[in-house]
Amino acid sequence: MNHNSKIKKRLVVLGAGESGVGTAILGKNKGFDVFVSDKGVIAEKYKEVLRNFEIEWEEQQHTENEIMNADVVMKSPGIPDKVELIKKLQKKGVPVISEIEFAARYTTAQIIGITGSNGKTTTTMLTYHVLKQGDLKASMAGNIGDSFAKQVTKNDASFYVLELSSFQLDGIKDFAPHIAVLTNITPDHLDRYDYKLENYVASKFRIAMNQTEEDYFIYDADNKIIEEYLIKHPIRSRLLPFSLTKKFENGTYLEDGNIKITIDNNKIIMPTTDLALEGNHNVKNAMAASTVSHLLKIRKATIRESLENFHGVEHRLEKVLKINNVQYINDSKATNVNATFYALDAMKSATVWIVGGVDKGNDYSELYPLVNEKVKAIICLGVDNSKVINAFGNCVDNIVETQSMKEAVELAYKIAERNENVLLSPACASFDLFKNYEERGRQFKEAVREL
Structure with missing residues (x-):
């Protein structure tokens, strides 16, 4: 063993998919002693990356004495918390975090985090599309494309638009997006939450748990589950609701076929007649994306054009x-x-x-x-x-x-x-x-x- 291994912190990555390998690269780049372990077979393209970066790895097993000595463990979202190994690590006091938590520590970019049972991919892609057209230096990551960690290693953007699943949010400790979006909540993934809806809802709301009064929370005010949760568990960030039926002093609503957005008396109005994507749920996705864009001071004409020329998501209608x-x-x-x-x-x-x-x-x-x-x-x-x-x-x-x-x-x-x-x-x-x-x-x- 070389003498400086005492000084190097040990990062163990469980699961060698997109988020795992991205985290391993970022960890190596930041001077960690990195070990990657996957219970299944690691895809050839990822093995090649790990070899290139000279990162140690194992597959089809988790060797406990290589894992239990970690200073920090990044767990892929696919691995449930109930797994024996995870319980052991937590009992020992080793922090088990998600890639989102790990990568966020190494960027000063503004983060827009988007979660929800449905609509999150479309809203993420639509928001990113508007930011790019508004000439902001933005990247998109999370559940989409290259992992967040890998992007933080390569090119640090000024803005990250992150699609976040409840599993990714379960693994955060200090992560706080400047702008959080909650598209909606409906019963999903209940098998991972002991079949209790309230556990799943609490998990989604973790997106706001570290936000302060300086941050923003954009959400669907037509969604009963969200409304009821907010009454019982107020959050610190500034609320910007959107709705097809209600009207707000601060927020986004529909009136006479127009989307109206007001933030601190700064109002913009946009017609919905030419939205590229059809259906009421897409009006909501457009509301969420345009509220983020208005917050970031993107010109109304740019927002409008972007909503009209966005082509949608593969495998979604x-x-x-x-x-x-x-x-x-x-x-x-x-x-x-x-x-x-x-x-x-x-x-x-x-x-x-x-x-x-x-x-x-x-x-x-x-x-x-x-x-x-x-x-x-x-x-x-x-x-x-x-x-x-x-x-x-x-x-x-x-x-x-x-x-x-x-x-x-x-x-x-x-x-x-x-x-x-x-x-x-x-x-x-x-x-x-x-x-x-x-x-x-x-x-x-x-x-x-x-x-």
Whole structure:
């Protein structure tokens, strides 16, 4: 052992995905003694990066005596807190943090943190799009693209727009975004929160826990869960609500088809008629993004143009092809019931709905009115479809089970008629038949193109 290893702090990274490898690089760059450990197999592209940076790593195991001597542990969001190893580290008093917490310590940039059960990816991409068009030196990270840690190592931007999941927020201690956005809260991921909604809600609100009176909290005031939580647990930051139905002195609301934003008597008004993305939920995403942009003093004309030329997110209500006048739509990113609610709500004509996967304790009842009104057939795509069949057996005459995307799409092609839709909006996670929702969406698009 070399004599200076005593001085070097030891950073152990658990999980060698995008966030893990990014953290390892930043840690190495900041002079830590870094060790990366993954219980699964590490992807070849990440092994190469670790070798290039001369970072020690192991796969398919967690060697405890290499881990327990850490000064700090960065845990990937996919690893639950309940794991024995994590409990041991916490008992020993070793800080176990997320990549977001680690990376934020090494940047002086202004951080815009965006979380919520739905809409966070679109809002993050839309906000980043406006900032770029407003010529701000901005980067986007978190759940999207290159990891936050890697970006902090490479190019320190002046602004970071971060998409944050509840799992990433569970691992923060001092992290405080200057501007926090909470798009909405609906029951999701309850399997990780002991099936208690209040645990999940508290987790989302961690985004504001270290904010001060100098910071801002932008949120959906139409969301009952958020409103009720704020009454019982007031936060310190300045509140900027947005709503489709209420009006505010400070905040953002809809009036006569216009978005009106007021912050300290500084008012801007923007029409919603030319928004690139359709649907009420996208009006809300636009409200959130434009409130951030107005706070950052971006010109109204720039905000407006950006909202009009933004193209949306892959796998989110993405129009794939029209075949025989049937529109095929990829909404693979809908991994919970509320996301699928938005998708069905946006359908203007009869729809063949492809649904199913790994259920996170879903309650499908809120979909009944929409399914009755819009869905002519249901195609189940999961290993176990019993819950979907039980939920919708009385709403729809035609329910079929399939085990592959190709089979599901070919069936949909047979059932759908002119001017109807075929919608992949699974309301579930994808891990039973696919690697992730992206792969599920890509397979859908390929199967449609092969028709």
